[in-house]
Amino acid sequence: xxxxxxxxxxxxxxxxxxxxxxxxxxxxxxxxxxxxxxxxxxxxxxxxxxxxxxxxxxxxxxxxxxxxxxxxxxxxxxxxxxxxxxxxxxxxxxxxxxxxxxxxxxxxxxxxxxxxxxxxxxxxxxxxxxxxxxxxxxxxxxxxxxxxxxxxxxxxxxxxxxxxxxxxxxxxxxxxxxxxxxxxxxxxxxxxxxxxxxxxxxxxxxxxxxxxxxxxxxxxxxxxxxx
Numbered sequence: 001x002x003x004x005x006x007x008x009x010x011x012x013x014x015x016x017x018x019x020x021x022x023x024x025x026x027x028x029x030x031x032x033x034x035x036x037x038x039x040x041x042x043x044x045x046x047x048x049x050x051x052x053x054x055x056x057x058x059x060x061x062x063x064x065x066x067x068x069x070x071x072x073x074x075x076x077x078x079x080x081x082x083x084x085x086x087x088x089x090x091x092x093x094x095x096x097x098x099x100x101x102x103x104x105x106x107x108x109x110x111x112x113x114x115x116x117x118x119x120x121x122x123x124x125x126x127x128x129x130x131x132x133x134x135x136x137x138x139x140x141x142x143x144x145x146x147x148x149x150x151x152x153x154x155x156x157x158x159x160x161x162x163x164x165x166x167x168x169x170x171x172x173x174x175x176x177x178x179x180x181x182x183x184x185x186x187x188x189x190x191x192x193x194x195x196x197x198x199x200x201x202x203x204x205x206x207x208x209x210x211x212x213x214x215x216x217x218x219x220x221x222x223x224x225x226x227x
Contacts, residue, residue, distance in 0.1 A: 003219045010212040017205035020198075027198035028067065031091035031191040032083065038183040042084040042096030049100035049177045050078075058103050062086070069095050071102040073117065078103060090184070094192030097178055098199070101170035112165040123159045126152035134217065138224045146221045150214075157214050160207040167203045171196040 043060050050058050059077040062085040063069075071078050078099045084092040105113040130153035137146025175193055178184050184192065 001215065001219075003216070003223065006212060006215050006219055010209070010216060013205065013208040013212050017202070017209050020201040020205040024195075024198040024202055025067070027195055028083075028091045028095070031094075031195050032087065032089040034090045034188065034191050036088045036090060036093060036184060036188050039088050040093060040183045041086050041088050042080055042092040043086065045093045045178070045183070046078055046080065046096040046100040048181065049097055049174070050103060052177070053104050053107065055103055055107055060085075067095075069099050071099045071106070073103075073106045090188045090191035091195040093178070093184070093188075094174065094195045095199075097174035097192070098170050098196055100177070101173035102166070104173055105166065105170060110166070110169065112162050112169070116159065116162045116166055119155065119159060119162070123155045126155040130156075134221065138221065141224075143221065143225050146224075150217055150221060153217055154214055157207070157210040160203070160210045164203055164207060167200055171200060 043062075046060055050056070050060075057076060059075075061077055061079050063079045063081055065081050066083050068081045069079065069084050078096075080096055080099065084095050087093075102113070106117075130149045133149030133152065134146050135149075137143055137149060174196065175189070178189060178192060
């Protein structure tokens with residue numbers, strides 16, 4: 001694949017990423033207006049899923065921000081944003097259930113989540129060293145150094161690749177858990193599922209951008225090596 005084709009694909013992937021971000025926000029906003037007839041809140045849904053899996057020690061905290069929800073395995077806590085914690089909307093319950101799914105993954109030693117957790121330190125080091133090594137290798141015409149930089153940069157792509165099954169699996173766990181309760185009607189389940197699908201697309205887009213950036217860097221290094 002030539003460099004111009006890579007750049008065109010990268011631009012397309014970046015546009016897709018922007019669309020995915022807009023789409024997840026608009027989908028969340030749309031279904032945040034669909035309130036569950038049961039009145040179940042995001043925090044309550046997460047608590048029920050945790051307790052049903054014996055994870056009584058996992059805490060649930062409220063944090064500021066929008067769509068800033070996440071599970072922190074080090075602190076053993078699920079942090080839910082203002083839009084999710086106390087809301088009884090279909091989108092809020094779907095997001096909260098998803099984060100509970102991540103807690104269950106860690107508790108059950110789900111292999112992809114173990115891999116992702118293990119490579120985070122290497123990815124942080126790699127992100128800091130990648131470009132300096134690549135640029136220094138090109139400037140000095142010492143391409144083993146540039147190749148090492150590319151390897152470090154590729155860790156980000158590996159991270160995005162491992163993240164995909166983690167996110168899809170957490171959503172699948174969330175939907176199974178919600179389907180097994182009597183708290184959501186069919187239309188409410190459908191809305192929660194659409195919210196999670198929209199969120200999943202952002203991770204697909206992130207992987208596409210990361211992979212094409214890696215190809216772009218490989219092309220740059222190879223072109224300079226041939227000169």
